[in-house]
Amino acid sequence: MDEKEIIVLMAIAIPVTLVIIVIVLFSVFSNRKNKLLKEQEEAKKSFERELAESQIEMREETLRNISWELHDNIGQLMTLAKIQSQLAVDQPELLAEISDTIGQGIDELRSLSKLINPEALKSLSLVEAITLEIERFNRLKFITSTLKVNGAVVPLESNKQVILFRILQEFFSNTIKHSKASNLTVTLDYTDNQLTICAKDDGIGFDDNDVFLGIGLKNMKTRAKLINSTLSINSKREQGTTLHLNYNFT
Template sequence: MDQKEIAGLVSVLILLLLVAVIITLFTVFVRRKNKLLEEQERTKKAFEKELSETQIEIREETLRNISWELHDNIGQLMTLAKIQAQMAKTRPETLDEVADTIGKGIHELRTLSKLINPEALKSLDLVEALSMEIERFNRLEFIKSYILVSGKQYEIDSEKEVIIFRILQEFFSNTIKHSKASNLNVEVDYKADQLVISAQDNGVGFASDADFSGIGMKNMKNRAKVIGAELNITSEKDKGTALKLNYKYNSDKLDGF
């Protein structure tokens, strides 16, 4: 075999090697791309499932609130107004009290109508929804609540706002039902690169992380994970419970959402 034949054979081998390398690289690229697409699809489905469950839970919570307010709040006001009206037959000077009670009942009905109207709820952003919850706690004297909003409000994907709201709503519910707290403070801070939400009560607290399992800790953490947020809940017995949620804005730009 002369040198030309050898050179030709080497050239063919090199060409075949290059083709094999290209095919291998292309195969690896396709596999990685398919794996990424599958992962994105799984993430998208997990997000959609969590969103659907969250929306159902919010509706159920809203219906429970409406039922309670109609029965225990507005119902009591109307009963009181009826009693006052009957007394006014013999004591006309108490008519002003009747009018005042009826006025309170009308105000409560108007406030409640915001919860009943689904279109009104859809138009609320995160801060407005949280403020409505805080206002309700104070109005019904569940607990003394405060909300402080700082920074320039950043527009977050509305579906992710729903999940963030549900995380906070579940924390609020646990505070009112279990903590025996008298105060609840909420801070919403729109920083340059992330949204930071803090909530703190002054209730009985919990002695260990195991105590969190029964009050939806797992659900809250799973929801935070689905939207790429960091969630920490800390508690100390007789010193209250605190929640801190960090959500980076750039996670809104993830593909698939």
């Protein structure tokens, strides 16, 4: 093969090689793009699924709360008012107490109406929603609870707010049902770039073998990850339990 033929072959081979390289690169790019789009779609579906589950769980928790309040709180107030009214036939001085009892029952119904109205719940900010929970715990004497808010409150996307509130609601539920705690403190720290949430109880705590650690913590971490948050729960036997959650605004 002479030099001229070699040059011709190279002139043909180089463009063909370049075309092959371009095709391969395009194929790789297309595959990566399709994979990324698929992952984004799966992430979107996962978020929507978790959001829907969180909303359903919140409604179920709300209905349980309403049931408890109607039976344990408002029902008892109305029973007391009935007894007072019967006694007032012979003791008119009890009329003032009856008025106070009925007034207290009306106030409790007004507070309860905020939970019954789904539109009202949707319009609540994260701080307002947590405040309602804290007030309910104290009103029903489930646990002595306090909420502290530091920094300027930053409005959150409603969908992400639902996830954050559900994570806290699950922590509250475990605290009240299982921890035997006397006190619960929730702190929200707002900065320009981040919301840090700390919820702490003084209950009996748990260890690695507890069901809460295996199921509850897993669910909470999964939901935190969906909104690009980091979540940790630290606990020791007889030393209480603390939740730390960092949510970045950007």
